[in-house]
Amino acid sequence: MSHDDLVAHRGYPRHYPENSLAGIQAALASGARYVEVDVQLSRDGVPVLCHDRDLQRLCHRPGAIHDYTWSQLQTFEVHTDSDVPRLSRAPLAALSDLVTVIPTMPGVRFFIELKRVAFEQSGIEPVLEAVLPILQPVAGQCCVISYQLAALKRVRERTTLPIGAVIDDWSEHEAPALVELHSDYLFCNLESLPEHGPLQRTGAQLAVFETVDPQQARQLLARGVDLVETFAIGEMRQALERGDDQGVDCDVLIVGGGIQGVGVAQAAAACGYDVRLLEQTDLAAATSSRSSKLIHGGLRYLESGQFALVRKSLQERRILLKIAPDLVRLVPFYIPVYHHSSRGPWTLRAGLSLYALLGGLDRQARFRRLSRTRWPQLDGLQQQSLRCVFRYWDARTDDAALTRAVMASARALGAQLQCPARFVSAQAQTDQVTVRFQHKGQIQELTTRVLINAAGPWVDQVLDGVTPAPQRRAFDLVQGTHIVVADPAPSGVFYVESPQDGRAVFVMPWHGRTLIGTTETAYTGDPAAVAPQASEIDYLQRIYRHYFPASDATVVDSFAGLRVLPRSESSLFNRPRDTLIDVSLPRVVSLYGGKLTGYRATAQDVMHALRRWLPEPRRCQDTAQLPLEQVRGTRDE
Structure with missing residues (x-):
């Protein structure tokens, strides 16, 4: 310009x-x-x-x-x-x-x-x-x-x-x-x-x-x-x-059209800032369309002491149920407990009680132990050695549709989407960041007050193009694979324990079929090349057959996504799921990790981190009050 x-x-x-x-x-x-x-x-x-x-x-x-x-x-x-x-x-x-x-x-x-x-x-x-x-x-x-x-x-x-x-x-x-x-x-x-x-x-x-x-x-x-x-x-x-x-050409420029990137776009636009978002392929093209499709507090995170994360996630679940009723719905979750289960009935009851407490003890937080007379109605669940079944309530969504809806809201507030647009480089200066990107076959340039690196698994590739070179955060890419099998959709979500390694796996309804996932496998390749491994598919099929012995486990579809987890000595399963917001280079903010459920809260945290570089907002609408509606179409118009 x-x-x-x-x-x-x-x-x-x-x-x-x-x-x-x-x-x-x-x-x-x-x-x-x-x-x-x-x-x-x-x-x-x-x-x-x-x-x-x-x-x-x-x-x-x-x-x-x-x-x-x-x-x-x-x-x-x-x-x-x-x-x-x-x-x-x-x-x-x-x-x-x-x-x-x-x-x-x-x-x-x-x-x-x-x-x-x-x-x-x-x-x-x-x-x-x-x-x-x-x-x-x-x-x-x-x-x-x-x-x-x-x-x-x-x-x-x-x-x-x-x-x-x-x-x-x-x-x-x-x-x-x-x-x-x-x-x-x-x-x-x-x-x-x-x-x-x-x-x-x-x-x-x-x-x-x-x-x-x-x-x-x-x-x-x-x-x-x-x-x-x-x-x-x-x-x-x-x-x-x-x-x-x-x-500057804009106040906030975001690289990455996943749920975290569109969440920041909506929050910034709601405060009246001039917002641009660059996405290299399509909205929700990677991790944000390959999740477990759940809007939940994360019951299993209680075992690793992530109480604040669970509380925040349950608060966000409540908000999303209110502002996106067509996209986020409560469904029953069933936890079967067997004689060989690593967690007994009393452990589960204590965990569910704490989960309900963190959720505010409202109607959505209630749970109960199902009577034996209900067991035959549980979609063919294995009943041999079954001790009890707990039912509680959490929510599910279409992750890609939710991402599109948030971006549509951002655009309605004035944000602009350029897609497909590939980030090329950025030069951070004391008062602005100059960003170069490829759009429609041509290299273009924009200046922005702040650059948000919300590229998910590509976070380091974006940083490779930033000068001066920012500090890097050590992280691991973790592959999560899901399979869709031929069986009709179950009546709810089954939260089961892998008999091989004790990991939690979900069996869920998805577009009239049964969705099973996820795995956690360290990944070191090109994020664009991630794909389900045969061993992962076999792992999920065996879990499904174990709990639903009369099932048809024929795989009709499978997909794999990548999670960004900060590196630590903990196992992949027990790593913290909080989003890490890195501001080591002024005016360049990088997001590491994050949960689908918490995208809106993460965006609020990002806006707080940006205050030092942005003028006072011209207006501020509360994204917790902005309705989200299902939309079609993701590319720029």
Whole structure:
């Protein structure tokens, strides 16, 4: 993005009369590389620089340009309605007057808009006969633009001048007549643009009119606009050049479209920050679509003393059940206890009681021991040596759908998604971070106040591209495999213990089938190449057959994801699941690990860590109150 991407719209109306030579020269003196002017014909066919259909606002005269001869119009003055004028009045200018200025400004492009009223009064051919010969000596610096597509077609047939179509509504940009024209530029009213997302079109460079807000200009340019028209060319160039608001294109730039990344995007956008998210393939393309699909406190984490994590997760479960009822639902969980189980009934009862206590002892936290008469209804569960079955309640979700819903909420709040977009490098400076990324085959660059590395298993690969080199956190990648078997979905989630190693494994309903997982296997390869191992599939099948002996364990699908676990002496199974938020390099924040359930709380913690580098929020909506709805589509628009 550059201050050279600004167009001096009608010269410099912030301080000078519109379309006046004085205003145009002031715009050029301020450094404008593009200037737009409006042309109509006088009664005697002289091209005159004027925008309005009538002369009341600009010249305080009755009638219109076409009602007067050029000799009469030469006596008229154009007035400015600016509240900070540097020149309050100036003579009306002819196009020929402007053409004497153009050669003195090599490298500047002039957009000559032929107004609709001129064609209405005189017709296409008379207007072109009056204008094109005047432009011929400076054709290399001019572009003819108009709403009148037929006139532009004739310009192309008669000259080598570039052309630009003007539209008032973005919905017109795919109109057949416009597409067939193959114009070099497309000018559009910015008020008609979609509120969010990249602005895609074919061929033509996109220019929008009109803004005097530097931040809005940055946002438009970042969305794919090529040129931004402004009435305040000097102030806008200075603001972008000197870096008002630290010269950044956005406040928060996130790498990674998994649940943690989209959670931060939503939290930052909810506070009014300008947010961009880069995702290299698709939202939830990796770990966030390959989890156990559970929104839960983590009953097993009680054994390793992670009480704060369990409490926080149960609080988040309560919030998600409220704000995403179509995505997160309570389901019964069954824990069978056998004579050979490593945890007896009293241990389970104590654990479930503590779980209920940490959950606030509300209705969702209740558990009970099922009577024997209910056992035959438990989907063919092995009953030999069965001592008891506990039922408690937790929640499940579609992890990928939840991720998409959170990103949709972020976008509704103003965040922008660029996908597919591959992070290339970042240069951290004292006041900003310059980020380079590849999008649509081209390397692009953005500046941001802070960079969030939420790349999951690729966290170190992102850090490889950051300078100065940040401190690294030691971690392990742990592969978790799930299988889907042919059996119909069970009536709830079964929480069973592997007879081989005592690990907890879930047997769950999933799209009408039975989902079983997960494993924990150390992984050292390319995160993109992770895939279920035959030994893992066999391991899960044997567990399933052990507890459901009459089952059909034929595997119809399988998938593997990677968890990021901070390195420690503990076994993989007992490693802490809290998200590690690393801020060892100023303005670069890296996220290690994290649970699906806790994404929203993690995002709040990240926003707290960012406070030192962000301005005071313009607003702050509570993400615990923002509803999440199921959506389709993930790529930028």
